[in-house]
Amino acid sequence: MKKRYMSCVLGVMTEVIFACLLVLIGFLISLL
Amino acid sequence: MLERKVSPIYPICYYIGVVVIGLGIIQFIPIITALVYLEWDIVCDFIISSSVAFIIGGGLMLICGKYHMQKLGWGEGMIVAAGSWFVGMLLCALPYYLSGNYLSYLDCCFDVMSGFTTTGLILIQDLDHISNGINMWRHLLTFVGGQGMVVLALTFLVKGTNGAYKMYVGEAKDERLMPNTVSTARQIWLISLTYLVIGTMAMWYAGLKAGLSIDRAFFQGLWIFMSAWSTGGFAPMSQSVLYYHSAFYEIVTIVFFVIGSFNFALHYAVLSGKRKEIARNIETVSFTITVTVLTLISTLGLLKLNVYPNAVAMFRKGFYQLISGHTTTGFMTIYAKQFYNEWGDTALFAIIVAMLIGGSACSTAGGFKGLRVGIIFNTFKKDVKQMVLPESMVSVQKYHHIKDIILQDNIARSALLIVAAYIITFTIGTLVGLLSGVPFGAAAFESASVTGNVGLSCGVTQASMPSILKVTYIIVMWLARLEFMSILALGVYFVTKVKKKCIKF
Numbered sequence: 001m002k003k004r005y006m007s008c009v010l011g012v013m014t015e016v017i018f019a020c021l022l023v024l025i026g027f028l029i030s031l032l
Numbered sequence: 033m034l035e036r037k038v039s040p041i042y043p044i045c046y047y048i049g050v051v052v053i054g055l056g057i058i059q060f061i062p063i064i065t066a067l068v069y070l071e072w073d074i075v076c077d078f079i080i081s082s083s084v085a086f087i088i089g090g091g092l093m094l095i096c097g098k099y100h101m102q103k104l105g106w107g108e109g110m111i112v113a114a115g116s117w118f119v120g121m122l123l124c125a126l127p128y129y130l131s132g133n134y135l136s137y138l139d140c141c142f143d144v145m146s147g148f149t150t151t152g153l154i155l156i157q158d159l160d161h162i163s164n165g166i167n168m169w170r171h172l173l174t175f176v177g178g179q180g181m182v183v184l185a186l187t188f189l190v191k192g193t194n195g196a197y198k199m200y201v202g203e204a205k206d207e208r209l210m211p212n213t214v215s216t217a218r219q220i221w222l223i224s225l226t227y228l229v230i231g232t233m234a235m236w237y238a239g240l241k242a243g244l245s246i247d248r249a250f251f252q253g254l255w256i257f258m259s260a261w262s263t264g265g266f267a268p269m270s271q272s273v274l275y276y277h278s279a280f281y282e283i284v285t286i287v288f289f290v291i292g293s294f295n296f297a298l299h300y301a302v303l304s305g306k307r308k309e310i311a312r313n314i315e316t317v318s319f320t321i322t323v324t325v326l327t328l329i330s331t332l333g334l335l336k337l338n339v340y341p342n343a344v345a346m347f348r349k350g351f352y353q354l355i356s357g358h359t360t361t362g363f364m365t366i367y368a369k370q371f372y373n374e375w376g377d378t379a380l381f382a383i384i385v386a387m388l389i390g391g392s393a394c395s396t397a398g399g400f401k402g403l404r405v406g407i408i409f410n411t412f413k414k415d416v417k418q419m420v421l422p423e424s425m426v427s428v429q430k431y432h433h434i435k436d437i438i439l440q441d442n443i444a445r446s447a448l449l450i451v452a453a454y455i456i457t458f459t460i461g462t463l464v465g466l467l468s469g470v471p472f473g474a475a476a477f478e479s480a481s482v483t484g485n486v487g488l489s490c491g492v493t494q495a496s497m498p499s500i501l502k503v504t505y506i507i508v509m510w511l512a513r514l515e516f517m518s519i520l521a522l523g524v525y526f527v528t529k530v531k532k533k534c535i536k537f
Contacts, residue, residue: 027347
């Protein structure tokens with residue numbers, strides 16, 4: 001149960017980080 | 033002794049009845065919201081509307097219940113999906129009509145279909161002053177539509193699995209997260225509800241930071257999250273996300289609508305521990321590439337015209353609209369007319385392409401999907417390799433989507449067929465816009481927004497637009513969201529029935 005919960009939390013963090021990477025790409029291109 | 037075959041209309045109507053009952057049950061949520069805010073008129077409106085749904089849904093289940101265990105064929109499963117959406121649209125428009133916020137029942141149906149299909153275009157009057165009950169209903173429709181009404185019914189109301197997969201596929205989903213379709217539907221809802229809790233808390237905090245009161249920040253955060261997750265684009269205020277005048281709010285919405293545009297199979301894989309999938313998956317890879325390329329093109333276009341004075345404005349206006357369009361969300365941080373009046377052809381071109389490409393398959397997003405873009409690109413690669421390599425050599429092209437898949441001709445053909453269908457639909461939408469007197473650029477933009485179930489508008493969609501355009505857009509939203517097959521199956525079924533009746537006469 002604890003393993004599933006941690007897996008879910010880490011999974012959510014992974015997806016949020018990926019989305020933030022796209023935000024960063026957008027900001028870097030805007031710096032043009 | 034020969035067994036008497038029962039008409040398939042009975043199990044079709046039975047399952048449509050189940051979905052209608054589900055739509056009646058979820059109306060209790062806006063009823064509770066209206067009670068909290070003492071909106072007695074709205075409470076009455078929803079009691080009437082949910083009663084109608086229970087009577088019609090219950091009636092269909094009672095009349096057709098005897099034959100519902102008959103096996104559903106592929107066509108029948110698709111007809112259940114398409115039929116549920118059509119009947120659902122007519123019934124869910126009733127609270128809108130009773131609220132007095134619409135000029136006609138057609139406008140109500142437009143907004144319902146826009147919600148179900150997670151498009152986000154609106155015809156509601158005076159959005160900034162509507163009741164909280166109606167606002168809850170609008171955003172709930174988009175949340176339910178994003179997951180799928182059939183998925184909702186399979187999760188909570190259907191016990192058996194007779195024809196479940198066929199109905200599930202009818203809503204343009206074909207990913208099996210679990211071996212059993214009902215379990216797959218439940219997993220989709222579990223993922224959505226998990227993010228609903230996390231997302232609402234995050235948006236609530238962002239709303240408080242932006243200066244809203246505690247209750248407004250909570251409800252607006254909930255609604256904005258529901259809209260972001262389902263890549264719907266409905267917002268509680270007419271200025272959309274621009275209303276909040278907060279860079280932090282905008283960034284949080286970007287994070288949630290990007291995540292909301294992911295394939296549910298990807299969510300399931302990542303949340304179950306296969307975190308590397310997010311970097312290997314053909315959809316996330318193609319999405320990253322297309323976002324980067326199209327952001328570059330739109331930024332160059334906007335720079336040429338000096339539309340935005342600095343990098344922050346370019347990010348908050350230029351990039352925000354591009355990624356909102358690409359994920360087919362439709363949140364805006366500029367006014368609708370600014371697209372047409374200020375953006376110029378290059379940036380408009382980039383955003384039209386972004387809207388048509390859309391998000392991931394088996395997600396809440398629209399467009400012809402990143403998966404198909406990736407498949408078509410890999411098909412070209414395979415064909416070019418085949419031309420260059422010696423004839424005796426056989427090249428096998430693979431792509432990664434949860435697992436490694438060999439790219440076969442039938443997969444490539446299916447992808448190309450759906451993309452062609454989207455382009456034809458987009459063309460028809462543009463043509464009807466032109467015939468209604470809309471200038472070409474605006475007609476193409478609005479048609480791309482409708483076809484991709486995006487919701488960005490350049491000002492064409494308003495209550496005063498011709499009825500033929502409203503009807504066209506309703507049909508296009510419906511066709512595009514269900515990816516054509518189930519509605520074509522419904523159409524063919526009715527034409528066949530009518531032909532048989534005519535022959536009998």
